[in-house]
Ligand SMILES: Nc1ncnc2c1ncn2[C@@H]1O[C@H](COP(=O)(O)OP(=O)(O)OP(=O)(O)O)[C@@H](O)[C@H]1O
């Protein structure tokens with residue numbers, strides 16, 4: 518598991534509107550890549566193109582390439598459903614199925630993929646996914662309770678368990694901690710650090726400390742003004758981005774002078 522993504526000259530459109538222009542970047546396997554930048558610069562838009570999730574928005578399309586281990590995600594005959602199985606996603610607000618049990622939430626993605634499983638295989642997958650999401654000890658005695666019975670931080674870890682249960686290669690996270698308290702945030706950050714030993718992780722965050730803490734590489738996106746496309750301004754080792762960035766706009770953004 519864990520794959521490398523090469524994005525080449527990627528443009529993302531919503532109908533006529535060019536939202537993100539000409540992104541070229543390599544996302545390394547078994548690493549955490551953070552995407553930062555002011556609101557509206559296209560971080561979520563770009564992230565969604567990595568699993569073709571933007572295609573559910575009418576009129577949205579891309580030009581350019583996104584290769585996963587050399588295979589174009591947008592190649593002819595590539596099934597977007599298959600892409601989404603390989604590239605999982607965790608959203609800003611924890612979104613477990615509220616009335617479904619904790620165990621069934623973990624299995625929801627797997628069942629969508631029509632995988633038939635014996636009861637014991639299902640139990641094992643529930644346990645390993647919840648362990649992988651650092652949630653097992655907290656819920657093992659109440660797996661049949663509804664997903665909505667968990668705290669916000671637990672629900673987000675449940676969503677991560679659901680994402681990893683399908684055994685993806687890449688996990689995308691769009692501001693996964695923005696609805697969480699500081700303790701739950703640290704739990705998710707610890708989890709991200711563990712997950713990167715197996716997965717390629719791309720995370721969007723508005724929290725500079727979080728980007729600095731969890732990521733290996735950081736990409737800074739910016740826009741020149743409303744209605745203009747977002748650009749990847751600078752992309753480098755996180756340590757370098759947060760100490761000696763090459764572009765003045767990066768430094769200004771990171772030090773809180775705008776955004
Ligand atoms: N479904 C959509 N249809 C049309 N335009 C969209 C859609 N989603 C986003 N946009 C536009 O694309 C641009 C980039 O938005 P996006 O949500 O990617 O920004 P972002 O960097 O994730 O911002 P934030 O930090 O606020 O989440 C914005 O101009 C936004 O209005």
Ligand SMILES: [Mg+2]
Nearest residue numbers: 560561562691
């Ligand atoms: Mg966003």
